[in-house]
Amino acid sequence: MTVRSLPARVLPARVLCALVLLCASALTACGGPGGDRTVTVLGSWTGAEREAFGAMLAEFERETGIDVKYTGTRDARAVLASELHDGHPPDTAVLANPGDLRAYAADGHLHPVGSASRGIAAEATTAAGPDGARRPYGIVLKASVKSLIWYAPDTLPGGLAERLRDPSLTWDDLAAAVSGTDAAPWCLGLEDTSQSGWPGTDWIEDLLLHLSGPEAYDAWVSGRLAWTSPEVRRAWEEFGAVVRGAHGGNGGILLTGYGEAGHGMFADPPGCRLDHAGSFIPAFYAQADGRPRPGRDFDFVPFPGRGTVAIGGDLLGMFRDTPAARRLVAYLTSEEAQRTWVERAGSGAYSLNRDIPPGDYPDDVSRRVAALLAGAETVRFDASDSMPGVMAAAFNHAVLEYAADPADERLDAILAALDKVRRTA
Known part of the structure; x- marks a missing residue:
């Protein structure tokens, strides 16, 4: 929706109030944060990865009634930095690497995700917050084996x-x-x-x-x-x-x-x-x-x-602590959601959820890579x-x-x- 801007002196008070209410109700459509029944996600996935993520989100929406607004752009890192600078970050965002996650956690931009961070190499999302205490500040949505x-x-x-x-x-x-x-x-x-x-x-x-x-x-x-x-x-x-x-x-x-x-x-x-x-x-x-x-x-x-x-991987952090955002973060690491990645995201996408068996992967080579990851004694992030x-x-x-x-x-x-x-x- 586009609202043309007019000089304030020609707008009656009742019109100004209507515009304020209209913008408040349309905020998620303009890229801002969501609410109790809406959650916004900023990410870099396009093409097949976006379709796979969309399939994950569709299941979440059906199960919870929460509407997910996803914005996909290859410039997600720059867009996130700009939105944080303006004070209007998305509820959640896909981060390029653990280095970015740790920097945002230390600056107080991220909220801890608690028990949502689990599975193989969960320590990759642990970071020190502004108070110096180390907590899980994100989840690994999908991984690549290096x-x-x-x-x-x-x-x-x-x-x-x-x-x-x-x-x-x-x-x-x-x-x-x-x-x-x-x-x-x-x-x-x-x-x-x-x-x-x-x-x-x-x-x-x-x-x-x-x-x-x-x-x-x-x-x-x-x-x-x-x-x-x-x-x-x-x-x-x-x-x-x-x-x-x-x-x-x-x-x-x-x-x-x-x-x-x-x-x-x-x-x-x-x-x-x-x-x-x-x-x-x-x-x-x-x-x-x-x-x-x-x-x-x-x-x-x-x-x-x-x-x-x-391993390498795509991480997701929570920039606004809302009930809808918390439910989405918890869902994305679940067996149901992670199986969708395995089935839909194409070659090279691996789950860190131990409940996803290697047999769920599409061919013998990917099944053996998944078995290597699941059976590793030591896993370290890039x-x-x-x-x-x-x-x-x-x-x-x-x-x-x-x-x-x-x-x-x-x-x-x-x-x-x-x-x-x-x-x-």
Whole structure:
């Protein structure tokens, strides 16, 4: 609804009162907060993800009679910041990462969600509020599994596929096994428009987590472990070896999109053997020549170091504490709602609700990824997503700088510069 603005002096008092009442009743339609029977949601989902979320919301509306107003935009982060600045935030909003959740919680913008935060890796949504007390301030709506290595079984040299599937495989074993192949050992692409570099941060995160363990990982994420520490430096050095053995060389990986890098596995002859990528990658493989299919043309193994998995995910926080918002937050983590994600959101969407069995996923590969997540002894959220924004941005930039020339002498300066950011972030 559009109401034309007129000078106040020509509006009779009764018209002014009518307009005030009209705006109050139409506030949710204009993007403002909802009420007891309405709840607003701001998110970044469009396309298939928006349709899946819409199916979840439709069930909620039928069960509760509460009307959900969803606004989907790829600029959700900027829109949220603007609405908070103006003092009119949505009731709930999808957040890009735990770093944003922690910043909003510390500033007092978010309200605790209590027992609604549950399931696998629920600690990812725990943050310190303005009073310093740590509480659950959000929920993970859906997750992606990061600690995966993909391969094309039919094109691997004899015995390598079996070696990959050996539960006792270590990172050193894997690095040695692929170093002698005729094709480049690793597919790697770091380009992603303004976010270029993050595939390299995923590499370093997995290497640190699996080589040095969750305690070192947690200390690093929280800023207590220096970037120049032996644990962090080793992860970067191993990543440097991956870069030197990657298809396309140093310059090529800087210009290759992360979703296209793995296409080299399906070339004839193959350009690369293995691809380190998250559970979202099958959708990109399907765009390669021949339309490769999961389980037949490509498969995965966990990152060496069984029992430990890194994840990413979409989080939701509550910016206005209303009964309707609380009911929606509690519903979105329920078995009913999470099963809708599994069925409707497409490849790469995984639930952290332990009541969703792996058998509910649509194909053998996704069922095995879900089983890996459900059976993991240790689950950690993506490190760069959990760091303060300035630290994460410096990490991305450092990956690109190092990948351009992965020499040991340059690494010292890169890590020292990151430590300067750590001390201020």
